[in-house]
Amino acid sequence: MKQHRLIKPVKNYTAIDKFILKADKELSGFFKVSIEKPNINFISSRKEINRIWGMKTEKWFKAWLKNGNIYILDPEIYAKESNYRTKHFWQILKHEYSHLYYKKLTGINYPKWLNEGLACYFARQIRKKPSQEDSIKVFDYFRKSDWQIYDVGYFWVKLLIDVYGKNKIFKLLCLLNQNLNERKFGLIFNRVYEAKFTKNDLHCLYHLNNSKRH
Numbered sequence: 001m002k003q004h005r006l007i008k009p010v011k012n013y014t015a016i017d018k019f020i021l022k023a024d025k026e027l028s029g030f031f032k033v034s035i036e037k038p039n040i041n042f043i044s045s046r047k048e049i050n051r052i053w054g055m056k057t058e059k060w061f062k063a064w065l066k067n068g069n070i071y072i073l074d075p076e077i078y079a080k081e082s083n084y085r086t087k088h089f090w091q092i093l094k095h096e097y098s099h100l101y102y103k104k105l106t107g108i109n110y111p112k113w114l115n116e117g118l119a120c121y122f123a124r125q126i127r128k129k130p131s132q133e134d135s136i137k138v139f140d141y142f143r144k145s146d147w148q149i150y151d152v153g154y155f156w157v158k159l160l161i162d163v164y165g166k167n168k169i170f171k172l173l174c175l176l177n178q179n180l181n182e183r184k185f186g187l188i189f190n191r192v193y194e195a196k197f198t199k200n201d202l203h204c205l206y207h208l209n210n211s212k213r214h
Helices: 013-031 046-053 086-106 112-122 132-140 149-164 166-174 182-193 199-206
Strands: 040-043 063-066 069-073
Touching (some): 013 086, 013 112, 046 069, 063 086, 086 112, 112 166, 132 199, 149 166, 166 182
Antiparallel strands (some): 063 069
């Protein structure tokens, strides 16, 4: 594994390495690709994040990817500098790691709701169920994102996996490519799930019993 480049030195190299090895096993098993191990850069403060981004950032913003590498708040100050508990650090690290696999398999980072939903799912970041009205905002999250995307994306990814299984959503991912647009995604979704990616059809899916299997 590449050496972690730390903005602030910490003592948990071993914990990070073990975690990444475990995450690799699960994520490579689903995405069926391998990735080059990223550098993991620990950010020492909220002030440092603001300096990097050139603006004041919200407390919920605590990690990101750039050029295939992960930037994340140092776990030693994670709770202080974000609105999350220290134990959530590992979920966020796996969330960002999942994005690298999504990009390797598809070559893109959208639809955003699908990418974020899968990252939440694999990081076991259980999100509250959105209202039916809010769930339909999935159509807004093809390339755009905001704080609600995590609830909406997680809901739809979990529902699709619970109802249709992981193989179907993997098949969906395999058909995505750099020429994807919203119209083409709708056609691919219909091909995989035999359901239209429309508000009417999603309204029906919304009410499906998640324990049902096809």
